[in-house]
Amino acid sequence: MRVEYINPFVEAAYNILREVLSEEVKRGILYLKSSTNPVKGVAAIVGLAGEVEGRVLFDMTKSTALKIASKMNDEDLLDWDDLARATITELANLITAQAVTKLHDLGFRFDLTPPALITGENMEMYDDYKDETETLIVPMETSFGPVEINVAIRERNRN
Amino acid sequence: MKTKSDFPNLNERKPDGVKDDGTPYRVLVVDDSVFVTKQITQILASEGFEVVATAADGEEALNTYKDKYPNIDLVTMDITMPKMDGVTCLEKIMEFDKNAKVVMISALGKQELVKRSLLLGAKNYIVKPLDRKKVLERVVTSLE
Numbered sequence A: 001m002r003v004e005y006i007n008p009f010v011e012a013a014y015n016i017l018r019e020v021l022s023e024e025v026k027r028g029i030l031y032l033k034s035s036t037n038p039v040k041g042v043a044a045i046v047g048l049a050g051e052v053e054g055r056v057l058f059d060m061t062k063s064t065a066l067k068i069a070s071k072m073n074d075e076d077l078l079d080w081d082d083l084a085r086a087t088i089t090e091l092a093n094l095i096t097a098q099a100v101t102k103l104h105d106l107g108f109r110f111d112l113t114p115p116a117l118i119t120g121e122n123m124e125m126y127d128d129y130k131d132e133t134e135t136l137i138v139p140m141e142t143s144f145g146p147v148e149i150n151v152a153i154r155e156r157n158r159n
Numbered sequence B: 001m002k003t004k005s006d007f008p009n010l011n012e013r014k015p016d017g018v019k020d021d022g023t024p025y026r027v028l029v030v031d032d033s034v035f036v037t038k039q040i041t042q043i044l045a046s047e048g049f050e051v052v053a054t055a056a057d058g059e060e061a062l063n064t065y066k067d068k069y070p071n072i073d074l075v076t077m078d079i080t081m082p083k084m085d086g087v088t089c090l091e092k093i094m095e096f097d098k099n100a101k102v103v104m105i106s107a108l109g110k111q112e113l114v115k116r117s118l119l120l121g122a123k124n125y126i127v128k129p130l131d132r133k134k135v136l137e138r139v140v141t142s143l144e
Helices: A003-021 A062-073 A082-105 B034-045 B058-068 B086-096 B111-120 B132-143
Strands: A031-033 A037-039 A042-050 A052-060 A110-112 A116-119 A123-125 A135-142 A145-155 B026-030 B050-055 B074-077 B102-106 B124-127
Touching: A003 A062, A003 A082, A003 A135, A003 A145, A037 A052, A042 A062, A042 A082, A052 A062, A052 A082, A062 A082, A062 A145, A062 B034, A082 A110, A082 A116, A082 B034, A082 B111, B026 B034, B026 B058, B034 B050, B034 B132, B050 B058, B058 B074, B058 B086, B074 B086, B074 B132, B086 B102, B086 B111, B102 B111, B102 B132, B111 B124, B124 B132
Parallel strands: B026 B050, B026 B074, B074 B102, B102 B124
Antiparallel strands: A031 A135, A037 A123, A042 A052, A042 A110, A042 A116, A052 A145, A135 A145
Protein backbone atom coordinates (compact mmCIF):
# COMPACT_ATOMS: atom_id res chain seq x y z
CA MET A 1 0.00 0.00 0.00
CA ARG A 2 1.39 3.40 -0.94
CA VAL A 3 2.43 5.58 1.97
CA GLU A 4 0.37 8.51 0.56
CA TYR A 5 -2.78 6.58 1.37
CA ILE A 6 -1.75 5.69 4.89
CA ASN A 7 -0.75 8.95 6.52
CA PRO A 8 -4.07 10.78 6.03
CA PHE A 9 -5.90 7.96 7.84
CA VAL A 10 -3.39 7.86 10.69
CA GLU A 11 -3.51 11.66 11.11
CA ALA A 12 -7.29 11.87 10.80
CA ALA A 13 -7.89 9.07 13.33
CA TYR A 14 -5.52 10.70 15.80
CA ASN A 15 -6.95 14.23 15.33
CA ILE A 16 -10.62 13.28 15.42
CA LEU A 17 -10.35 10.90 18.40
CA ARG A 18 -8.43 13.52 20.36
CA GLU A 19 -11.02 16.17 19.52
CA VAL A 20 -14.22 14.22 20.19
CA LEU A 21 -12.89 12.47 23.31
CA SER A 22 -11.21 15.64 24.65
CA GLU A 23 -8.16 13.65 25.74
CA GLU A 24 -4.72 12.61 24.59
CA VAL A 25 -4.79 9.54 22.40
CA LYS A 26 -1.80 7.24 22.04
CA ARG A 27 -0.85 6.02 18.60
CA GLY A 28 0.31 2.41 18.59
CA ILE A 29 2.80 0.95 16.13
CA LEU A 30 1.31 0.47 12.66
CA TYR A 31 1.53 -2.98 11.18
CA LEU A 32 0.57 -4.74 7.97
CA LYS A 33 -1.46 -7.89 7.82
CA SER A 34 -2.34 -10.08 4.88
CA SER A 35 -4.45 -12.77 6.56
CA THR A 36 -8.00 -12.53 7.92
CA ASN A 37 -8.60 -10.06 10.72
CA PRO A 38 -10.60 -10.80 13.85
CA VAL A 39 -13.25 -8.16 14.66
CA LYS A 40 -13.63 -7.15 18.28
CA GLY A 41 -17.41 -6.76 18.48
CA VAL A 42 -18.40 -3.47 16.84
CA ALA A 43 -17.14 -2.63 13.37
CA ALA A 44 -18.00 0.41 11.27
CA ILE A 45 -17.10 -0.03 7.61
CA VAL A 46 -16.71 2.73 5.02
CA GLY A 47 -16.14 1.84 1.37
CA LEU A 48 -14.00 3.87 -1.06
CA ALA A 49 -14.58 3.83 -4.80
CA GLY A 50 -12.89 5.80 -7.58
CA GLU A 51 -9.24 6.10 -8.62
CA VAL A 52 -8.48 4.09 -5.49
CA GLU A 53 -10.79 1.53 -3.99
CA GLY A 54 -11.08 -0.49 -0.83
CA ARG A 55 -12.48 -0.11 2.62
CA VAL A 56 -11.71 1.26 6.06
CA LEU A 57 -12.93 -0.57 9.15
CA PHE A 58 -13.14 0.90 12.64
CA ASP A 59 -13.00 -1.86 15.19
CA MET A 60 -13.61 -1.83 18.96
CA THR A 61 -15.37 -3.82 21.69
CA LYS A 62 -19.01 -3.02 22.42
CA SER A 63 -18.00 -1.79 25.88
CA THR A 64 -15.50 0.68 24.34
CA ALA A 65 -18.07 1.74 21.74
CA LEU A 66 -20.65 2.50 24.44
CA LYS A 67 -18.13 4.47 26.51
CA ILE A 68 -17.04 6.50 23.46
CA ALA A 69 -20.66 7.12 22.42
CA SER A 70 -21.45 8.27 25.99
CA LYS A 71 -18.54 10.69 25.95
CA MET A 72 -19.50 12.09 22.53
CA ASN A 73 -23.11 12.59 23.69
CA ASP A 74 -22.11 13.97 27.06
CA GLU A 75 -24.50 11.53 28.76
CA ASP A 76 -24.33 7.93 29.98
CA LEU A 77 -25.62 5.62 27.29
CA LEU A 78 -26.35 2.28 28.91
CA ASP A 79 -27.83 0.43 25.94
CA TRP A 80 -26.56 -0.25 22.46
CA ASP A 81 -29.46 1.67 20.94
CA ASP A 82 -30.01 3.80 17.82
CA LEU A 83 -28.27 6.83 19.33
CA ALA A 84 -25.19 4.79 20.33
CA ARG A 85 -25.06 3.21 16.86
CA ALA A 86 -25.47 6.59 15.13
CA THR A 87 -22.69 8.05 17.26
CA ILE A 88 -20.13 5.36 16.38
CA THR A 89 -21.18 5.57 12.73
CA GLU A 90 -20.58 9.31 12.84
CA LEU A 91 -17.15 8.78 14.41
CA ALA A 92 -16.22 6.52 11.46
CA ASN A 93 -17.64 9.10 9.08
CA LEU A 94 -15.65 11.96 10.65
CA ILE A 95 -12.31 10.11 10.48
CA THR A 96 -12.81 8.85 6.93
CA ALA A 97 -14.08 12.19 5.63
CA GLN A 98 -11.08 14.06 7.05
CA ALA A 99 -8.69 11.52 5.50
CA VAL A 100 -10.48 11.68 2.16
CA THR A 101 -10.35 15.48 2.18
CA LYS A 102 -6.56 15.25 2.60
CA LEU A 103 -6.28 12.64 -0.16
CA HIS A 104 -8.36 14.85 -2.47
CA ASP A 105 -5.95 17.70 -1.79
CA LEU A 106 -3.16 15.34 -2.91
CA GLY A 107 -4.99 14.72 -6.18
CA PHE A 108 -6.69 11.37 -5.58
CA ARG A 109 -10.31 11.24 -6.72
CA PHE A 110 -12.82 8.86 -5.17
CA ASP A 111 -16.08 8.75 -3.24
CA LEU A 112 -17.15 7.25 0.06
CA THR A 113 -20.02 4.96 0.84
CA PRO A 114 -22.11 5.76 3.92
CA PRO A 115 -20.72 3.87 6.95
CA ALA A 116 -22.27 0.49 7.76
CA LEU A 117 -22.17 -0.82 11.31
CA ILE A 118 -21.74 -4.51 12.11
CA THR A 119 -21.97 -5.96 15.61
CA GLY A 120 -21.50 -9.51 16.84
CA GLU A 121 -19.16 -11.99 18.48
CA ASN A 122 -16.38 -14.06 16.90
CA MET A 123 -16.42 -12.21 13.57
CA GLU A 124 -13.62 -12.11 11.02
CA MET A 125 -12.91 -9.69 8.18
CA TYR A 126 -11.59 -11.15 4.95
CA ASP A 127 -10.57 -9.15 1.87
CA ASP A 128 -10.28 -11.06 -1.36
CA TYR A 129 -7.58 -8.83 -2.75
CA LYS A 130 -4.99 -11.66 -2.84
CA ASP A 131 -1.49 -10.22 -3.04
CA GLU A 132 -2.55 -6.82 -4.35
CA THR A 133 -3.42 -5.31 -1.04
CA GLU A 134 -2.29 -5.75 2.49
CA THR A 135 -4.34 -4.53 5.40
CA LEU A 136 -2.79 -1.80 7.47
CA ILE A 137 -3.75 -1.73 11.14
CA VAL A 138 -3.60 1.65 12.88
CA PRO A 139 -3.96 0.99 16.63
CA MET A 140 -5.16 3.86 18.84
CA GLU A 141 -5.17 3.69 22.64
CA THR A 142 -7.84 5.73 24.41
CA SER A 143 -8.87 5.75 28.08
CA PHE A 144 -12.12 4.11 26.90
CA GLY A 145 -10.27 1.16 25.37
CA PRO A 146 -8.41 0.41 22.13
CA VAL A 147 -9.76 1.42 18.73
CA GLU A 148 -8.21 -0.17 15.65
CA ILE A 149 -8.45 1.44 12.25
CA ASN A 150 -8.06 -1.23 9.63
CA VAL A 151 -7.30 0.12 6.14
CA ALA A 152 -7.25 -1.89 2.89
CA ILE A 153 -6.90 0.30 -0.21
CA ARG A 154 -5.52 -0.32 -3.68
CA GLU A 155 -5.24 1.67 -6.88
CA ARG A 156 -7.98 0.80 -9.31
CA ASN A 157 -7.00 -1.43 -12.15
CA ARG A 158 -7.49 0.70 -15.25
CA ASN A 159 -7.50 -2.26 -17.69
CA MET B 1 -35.62 49.96 49.62
CA LYS B 2 -35.03 49.31 45.98
CA THR B 3 -34.24 45.74 44.97
CA LYS B 4 -32.03 44.43 42.18
CA SER B 5 -35.05 43.97 39.90
CA ASP B 6 -35.82 47.70 40.02
CA PHE B 7 -32.68 48.40 37.97
CA PRO B 8 -32.24 47.35 34.35
CA ASN B 9 -29.42 44.86 33.95
CA LEU B 10 -27.09 46.55 31.48
CA ASN B 11 -25.00 43.39 31.13
CA GLU B 12 -27.89 41.19 30.15
CA ARG B 13 -27.20 39.79 26.67
CA LYS B 14 -29.90 38.87 24.20
CA PRO B 15 -29.30 35.25 23.11
CA ASP B 16 -28.12 34.94 19.49
CA GLY B 17 -31.12 32.82 18.59
CA VAL B 18 -33.67 35.48 19.52
CA LYS B 19 -34.83 38.20 17.12
CA ASP B 20 -35.27 41.85 18.10
CA ASP B 21 -39.01 41.25 18.56
CA GLY B 22 -38.27 38.57 21.17
CA THR B 23 -39.27 35.59 19.02
CA PRO B 24 -36.75 32.83 18.22
CA TYR B 25 -35.16 32.21 14.81
CA ARG B 26 -36.77 29.05 13.36
CA VAL B 27 -34.40 26.38 12.07
CA LEU B 28 -34.77 23.27 9.93
CA VAL B 29 -31.99 20.77 10.76
CA VAL B 30 -31.19 18.32 7.95
CA ASP B 31 -28.97 15.30 8.69
CA ASP B 32 -29.37 11.54 8.36
CA SER B 33 -27.62 10.90 11.69
CA VAL B 34 -29.71 11.11 14.88
CA PHE B 35 -26.48 11.85 16.73
CA VAL B 36 -25.69 14.91 14.60
CA THR B 37 -29.30 16.14 14.63
CA LYS B 38 -29.29 15.95 18.42
CA GLN B 39 -25.92 17.71 18.63
CA ILE B 40 -26.97 20.61 16.36
CA THR B 41 -30.35 20.95 18.10
CA GLN B 42 -28.67 21.16 21.52
CA ILE B 43 -26.16 23.78 20.34
CA LEU B 44 -28.87 25.95 18.75
CA ALA B 45 -31.34 25.57 21.63
CA SER B 46 -28.65 26.73 24.08
CA GLU B 47 -28.76 30.15 22.36
CA GLY B 48 -32.54 30.37 22.07
CA PHE B 49 -32.98 29.14 18.46
CA GLU B 50 -36.06 27.01 17.84
CA VAL B 51 -35.59 23.84 15.79
CA VAL B 52 -39.03 23.66 14.17
CA ALA B 53 -38.35 20.52 12.13
CA THR B 54 -35.72 17.95 11.27
CA ALA B 55 -35.26 15.94 8.07
CA ALA B 56 -33.14 12.84 7.41
CA ASP B 57 -32.65 13.24 3.65
CA GLY B 58 -32.75 15.90 0.93
CA GLU B 59 -36.20 14.98 -0.34
CA GLU B 60 -37.78 15.26 3.11
CA ALA B 61 -35.92 18.52 3.69
CA LEU B 62 -37.17 20.09 0.45
CA ASN B 63 -40.77 19.08 1.16
CA THR B 64 -40.55 20.34 4.74
CA TYR B 65 -39.08 23.67 3.60
CA LYS B 66 -41.89 24.15 1.06
CA ASP B 67 -44.59 23.11 3.57
CA LYS B 68 -43.36 25.51 6.23
CA TYR B 69 -42.44 28.40 3.92
CA PRO B 70 -42.04 31.26 4.89
CA ASN B 71 -41.72 30.13 8.49
CA ILE B 72 -38.15 28.86 8.40
CA ASP B 73 -35.36 31.39 8.97
CA LEU B 74 -32.40 29.06 8.51
CA VAL B 75 -31.54 25.55 7.30
CA THR B 76 -28.52 23.51 8.43
CA MET B 77 -27.78 21.00 5.67
CA ASP B 78 -25.72 17.79 5.73
CA ILE B 79 -24.22 16.76 2.36
CA THR B 80 -23.96 12.97 2.20
CA MET B 81 -27.52 11.71 2.65
CA PRO B 82 -29.76 9.06 1.09
CA LYS B 83 -32.41 9.80 -1.60
CA MET B 84 -31.23 13.37 -2.31
CA ASP B 85 -27.82 14.73 -1.28
CA GLY B 86 -27.43 18.08 0.48
CA VAL B 87 -25.95 19.97 -2.48
CA THR B 88 -28.87 19.01 -4.76
CA CYS B 89 -31.30 19.91 -1.99
CA LEU B 90 -29.57 23.28 -1.53
CA GLU B 91 -29.93 23.94 -5.27
CA LYS B 92 -33.64 23.10 -5.20
CA ILE B 93 -34.33 25.17 -2.09
CA MET B 94 -32.57 28.15 -3.70
CA GLU B 95 -34.66 27.71 -6.86
CA PHE B 96 -37.81 27.77 -4.71
CA ASP B 97 -36.71 30.65 -2.46
CA LYS B 98 -33.75 32.76 -3.60
CA ASN B 99 -33.58 34.38 -0.15
CA ALA B 100 -33.23 31.08 1.72
CA LYS B 101 -30.45 30.97 4.31
CA VAL B 102 -28.70 27.62 4.20
CA VAL B 103 -25.59 26.61 6.14
CA MET B 104 -23.86 23.46 4.92
CA ILE B 105 -22.51 21.13 7.63
CA SER B 106 -20.34 18.24 6.52
CA ALA B 107 -17.41 16.09 7.56
CA LEU B 108 -16.10 16.55 4.01
CA GLY B 109 -14.05 19.72 3.60
CA LYS B 110 -13.08 19.28 -0.07
CA GLN B 111 -12.47 22.67 -1.66
CA GLU B 112 -14.56 21.93 -4.75
CA LEU B 113 -17.54 21.00 -2.54
CA VAL B 114 -17.21 24.15 -0.45
CA LYS B 115 -16.90 26.32 -3.58
CA ARG B 116 -19.86 24.67 -5.30
CA SER B 117 -22.08 25.08 -2.21
CA LEU B 118 -21.21 28.76 -1.86
CA LEU B 119 -21.77 29.35 -5.60
CA LEU B 120 -25.20 27.74 -5.32
CA GLY B 121 -26.13 30.17 -2.57
CA ALA B 122 -25.15 28.59 0.75
CA LYS B 123 -24.37 31.28 3.32
CA ASN B 124 -21.68 29.31 5.06
CA TYR B 125 -19.93 25.95 5.30
CA ILE B 126 -19.01 24.20 8.55
CA VAL B 127 -16.63 21.24 8.59
CA LYS B 128 -17.32 18.68 11.32
CA PRO B 129 -16.54 17.73 14.09
CA LEU B 130 -18.92 20.35 15.46
CA ASP B 131 -17.80 22.85 17.98
CA ARG B 132 -20.44 24.96 19.74
CA LYS B 133 -18.63 28.27 19.22
CA LYS B 134 -17.90 27.60 15.54
CA VAL B 135 -21.51 26.58 14.82
CA LEU B 136 -23.03 29.61 16.55
CA GLU B 137 -20.61 32.07 14.92
CA ARG B 138 -21.35 30.77 11.40
CA VAL B 139 -25.10 30.58 11.98
CA VAL B 140 -25.28 34.11 13.33
CA THR B 141 -23.17 35.45 10.42
CA SER B 142 -25.51 33.70 7.98
CA LEU B 143 -28.55 35.42 9.44
CA GLU B 144 -27.09 38.92 9.08
